Amino acid sequence: MRLSPVMTVMQNAAQKAARRLLRDFNEVEQLQVSIKGPGDFVSQADLRAEATIREELARARPGYAFLMEESGASGSENWSWRWVVDPLDGTTNFLHGIPHWAISIGLQKRLPDGSAELAAAVVYNPAGNEMFWAEKGAGAYLNERRLRVSARRELIDALFSTGIPFAAIPAERRLPFARILGSLMPQVSGIRRFGSAALDLCWTAAGRYDGFWEIGLKPWDCAAGILVVREAGGYVTDPHNAESQAMEADCNIVAGNTYMHPKLREIVLAGMGGAIQASATPPT
Structure with missing residues (x-):
């Protein structure tokens, strides 16, 4: 499928971070782990992935603001566009060797009335090679397949x-x-x-x-x-x-x-x- 320029940027950033995460996942017992709180871990893999995603997105779209799990908010408070990023959603799964975790990148757009809307999204599960993505008004996809919610009623x-x-x-x-x-x-x-x-x-x-x-x-x-x-x-x-x-x-x-x-x-x-x-x- 032909991706829009912004979706190409988002998927490329997710895939670049995923390559290092997969290497770390295969050597999970060797990771250096610090504890943020009971049951809420952060690893060196998490931090490296966030740095990679930030670098890729900032290079492609300079001036966009960020809201990231590890480093928090940055950029102009009067942003027109903002990335909302979790570099490793499912960190506890990751650190226990469970192949169910993802990179999540959302893009917000500021509207004329000061509110914001979600404009684009990528959720990538590297272990399963499943790229979920969507753009506002253009549908949602898993890799190249169009997604629809279930039709169950009861x-x-x-x-x-x-x-x-x-x-x-x-x-x-x-x-x-x-x-x-x-x-x-x-x-x-x-x-x-x-x-x-x-x-x-x-x-x-x-x-x-x-x-x-x-x-x-x-x-x-x-x-x-x-x-x-x-x-x-x-x-x-x-x-x-x-x-x-x-x-x-x-x-x-x-x-x-x-x-x-x-x-x-x-x-x-x-x-x-x-x-x-x-x-x-x-x-x-």
Whole structure:
């Protein structure tokens, strides 16, 4: 397929970072690992990948701002375009030798009213050589195949994914998760926790999952995946049905197809006790 210039830049950056990550993944026991917090690791591989992606994107598009997992925000506060990057989503999987992790690159565009929209997205799983990508208004793809969300209508037939809280997650978020899980489990075909929110969203876009939810994601975890789901015909909002593309704060995500999204959203909202505040205006 003929890629747009910006998509070519994004995929090239992801693939260049992936080559070194794959080498490190094959020697994972030799990596130097420091601990950011319980269950939340950062490796030298993570840092090198971020540096590679930053260098590639900055060279191709000088002047664009950045929001990156390890180095944070940089560039002009009045940016017109901004990259939102997670160089290694699924770090814990990576460090345990589990081949389910991804490079996530989203691109935001500032609109005339001061708001922002997601304009382009790449989520690359090097271990499986799966390149998920999308541009606003142009559809979503896996490598060269067009993606569509699933068509399942009933919860009993549906498979969902989520992120299970771990040691670093505060207790006030663990209990609502347990309520959501307890409510959803008896109604569905299954629930999976594979350890990469970016890939969970892309697998929802591909119809492998019928929906996904997680509370308290960081912008770099989900920016690219959100656009991939929407361009595949799905819906992504917070539990109050508010749609945000600002990527300025933690994200509360419910994703799914036309039929599953409202059902899952209601269960998540009930499990949270209605306490989550809407983060943006409702989608049109």
